[in-house]
Amino acid sequence: MAANTETAIEPHKTFDTILVLDFGSQYSHLITRRLRELNIYSEMLPCTQKIAELPWKPKGVILSGSPFSVYEEIAPHVDPAVFELDVPILGICYGLQELAWYHGKNVLASEKKEYGHAFLDIHRHAGGESHIDRLFQGIADRIQVWMSHGDKLAKLPEGFEVIATTGSAPFAGIAYTKKPYFGIQFHPEVTHTPQGTQILANFAVGICHAKQEWSMEKFVDKEIERIRALVGEKGQVIGAVSGGVDSTVAAKLMHEAIGNRFHAVLVDNGVMRLNEAQQVQETLQKGLGINLTVVDASEKFLGRLKGVTEPEKKRKIIGNTFIEVFQDTAKEITAAASGSAEAGPIEWLLQGTLYPDVIESISFKGPSATIKTHHNVGGLLEGMHLKLIEPLRELFKDEVRALGTNLGIPEELVWRHPFPGPGLAIRVLGEVNAEQLRIAREADVIFIEEIRAAGLYRKISQAFAALLPVKAVGVMGDKRMHEQVIALRAVETTDFMTADWYPFDGEFLKRVSRRIVNEVNGVCRVLYDITSKPPGTIEME
Numbered sequence: 001m002a003a004n005t006e007t008a009i010e011p012h013k014t015f016d017t018i019l020v021l022d023f024g025s026q027y028s029h030l031i032t033r034r035l036r037e038l039n040i041y042s043e044m045l046p047c048t049q050k051i052a053e054l055p056w057k058p059k060g061v062i063l064s065g066s067p068f069s070v071y072e073e074i075a076p077h078v079d080p081a082v083f084e085l086d087v088p089i090l091g092i093c094y095g096l097q098e099l100a101w102y103h104g105k106n107v108l109a110s111e112k113k114e115y116g117h118a119f120l121d122i123h124r125h126a127g128g129e130s131h132i133d134r135l136f137q138g139i140a141d142r143i144q145v146w147m148s149h150g151d152k153l154a155k156l157p158e159g160f161e162v163i164a165t166t167g168s169a170p171f172a173g174i175a176y177t178k179k180p181y182f183g184i185q186f187h188p189e190v191t192h193t194p195q196g197t198q199i200l201a202n203f204a205v206g207i208c209h210a211k212q213e214w215s216m217e218k219f220v221d222k223e224i225e226r227i228r229a230l231v232g233e234k235g236q237v238i239g240a241v242s243g244g245v246d247s248t249v250a251a252k253l254m255h256e257a258i259g260n261r262f263h264a265v266l267v268d269n270g271v272m273r274l275n276e277a278q279q280v281q282e283t284l285q286k287g288l289g290i291n292l293t294v295v296d297a298s299e300k301f302l303g304r305l306k307g308v309t310e311p312e313k314k315r316k317i318i319g320n321t322f323i324e325v326f327q328d329t330a331k332e333i334t335a336a337a338s339g340s341a342e343a344g345p346i347e348w349l350l351q352g353t354l355y356p357d358v359i360e361s362i363s364f365k366g367p368s369a370t371i372k373t374h375h376n377v378g379g380l381l382e383g384m385h386l387k388l389i390e391p392l393r394e395l396f397k398d399e400v401r402a403l404g405t406n407l408g409i410p411e412e413l414v415w416r417h418p419f420p421g422p423g424l425a426i427r428v429l430g431e432v433n434a435e436q437l438r439i440a441r442e443a444d445v446i447f448i449e450e451i452r453a454a455g456l457y458r459k460i461s462q463a464f465a466a467l468l469p470v471k472a473v474g475v476m477g478d479k480r481m482h483e484q485v486i487a488l489r490a491v492e493t494t495d496f497m498t499a500d501w502y503p504f505d506g507e508f509l510k511r512v513s514r515r516i517v518n519e520v521n522g523v524c525r526v527l528y529d530i531t532s533k534p535p536g537t538i539e540m541e
């Protein structure tokens with residue numbers, strides 16, 4: 001890639017940080033989530049991280065679960081230097097086994113595998129005064145936990161004490177008497193362990209003494225300071241914005257940091273929703289004071305989409321045209337903006353990359369899998385020689401929303417459903433043209449209007465109307481009709497990886513269907529998509 005990535009004072013250098021070392025468990029990132037919910041900053045790194053190469057010092061380290069068994073030849077192991085860091089360590093599941101492996105290698109496959117709920121009995125020592133009891137401080141003597149393991153400790157490692165047991169796991173919790181090292185066989189990070197967050201808090205706050213200072217208010221101040229230091233007094237930044245929450249929050253933050261030295265570009269690709277380009281312009285420019293250039297490239301996009309019906313081809317055309325238009329605009333802005341007394345050349349490109357993208361690219365996939373690099377519009381950079389600035393790269397989506405609220409971005413924008421870059425082109429199935437776009441736009445407005453009126457917008461994660469490339473027969477005013485079909489889609493999801501269709505009541509669907517057929521010329525039928533993801537995807541193309 002042509003770009004350099006940013007460096008400068010990052011959150012782990014300004015906030016007390018708990019390091020999660022990921023051994024490939026599907027729950028590793030949840031440990032980070034739970035700690036952030038406790039206002040403790042946490043970062044996840046792959047278990048292969050060399051401690052000597054870590055440019056900051058964590059307040060504590062958590063070793064995650066893993067699909068591997070510690071005794072396997074190919075099993076990943078933590079850099080032993082972690083034990084020289086002189087900070088508390090908590091091993092979860094594989095992490096516990098890894099602690100035991102380091103302290104005597106007594107781990108083997110169990111005859112009894114343990115998946116699902118179990119009851120954990122807490123063992124207290126010296127009247128609960130010993131340091132080894134701090135992990136379960138304030139927790140009831142018997143709690144419900146969630147297990148998922150097939151290996152066990154053959155015996156207690158030397159210097160350790162048992163701090164918890166279950167019916168089938170005599171070493172469900174262990175602690176080292178000489179140092180604050182703890183291991184638990186169950187998963188505190190999943191919601192099936194109701195007191196799990198309290199246990200993580202006991203570790204991070206009670207044992208590691210991490211300050212609970214991570215909040216979006218504090219993040220804003222530090223991030224603005226960081227951006228200013230990074231960009232310098234004259235540096236300029238350019239960024240693509242869509243009106244979606246991620247790019248808007250990133251743009252607002254940039255604007256707060258460097259004012260008009262930030263240049264936002266919105267590309268009207270002709271497949272946005274009804275009046276969307278104008279609305280976004282109004283919100284960003286007038287409402288939020290962001291320096292925005294709107295490029296109307298709709299003719300170029302629609303010209304290239306003419307006659308194309310293959311979904312992947314549509315996406316490619318839009319993606320490539322987008323890069324072309326963005327680059328041309330960037331050059332124009334650069335030429336116009338560079339070299340003035342107050343502002344230097346444009347050196348930076350803003351991107352709205354979020355933490356899940358980062359996690360996806362760094363999470364430990366095992367020795368055979370190549371580690372993916374994240375997919376955020378890298379193509380924009382080719383030949384542009386811009387450095388990347390990604391102010392949201394440490395944040396989860398709900399944190400981005402909290403940050404947006406904190407920056408004074410209106411509620412309805414902060415809670416906007418995501419809208420895909422290829423826009424209505426992938427919601428008009430088959431060929432995209434002005435007439436098909438009109439139908440899709442008008443139907444979509446009615447559907448979303450009714451969802452809002454019913455107070456369901458925030459409950460639903462994403463909703464839209466799609467236009468099917470077929471005609472059906474109907475009868476309107478005693479006349480035979482042969483017209484098009486609208487498919488409605490509404491889903492509930494937390495991560496957009498899996499999703500369930502939303503169970504509207506019949507009256508609601510009746511109302512939407514009646515309005516669309518009556519108000520949108522060219523439509524004689526309305527269907528509701530009742531396919532979950534998988535096997536369906538959220539978008540229809």
Ligand SMILES: Nc1ncnc2c1ncn2[C@@H]1O[C@H](COP(=O)(O)OP(=O)(O)OP(=O)(O)O)[C@@H](O)[C@H]1O
Binds near residue numbers: 268
């Ligand atoms: N029409 C557009 N004009 C300019 N940039 C765009 C446009 N559409 C997408 N982008 C860029 O592509 C990025 C990825 O889009 P994506 O939809 O994932 O994020 P978003 O629109 O910021 O937020 P959300 O996921 O809530 O829609 C955006 O952050 C923005 O930088």
Ligand SMILES: O=c1[nH]c(=O)c2[nH+]cn([C@@H]3O[C@H](COP(=O)(O)O)[C@@H](O)[C@H]3O)c2[nH]1
Binds near residue numbers: 462536537539
């Ligand atoms: O910016 C985007 N560019 C795209 O090409 C794209 N395709 C799907 N999506 C959005 O991703 C989420 C999952 O969608 P799918 O289930 O259809 O894959 C949903 O939120 C989709 O709207 C896209 N967003």
Ligand SMILES: NC(=O)CC[C@H](N)C(=O)O
Binds near residue numbers: 067148149
């Ligand atoms: N969830 C885990 O970390 C499992 C660890 C190990 N693979 C076991 O089965 O015991």
Ligand SMILES: [Mg+2]
Binds near residue numbers: 242420421
């Ligand atoms: Mg979007």
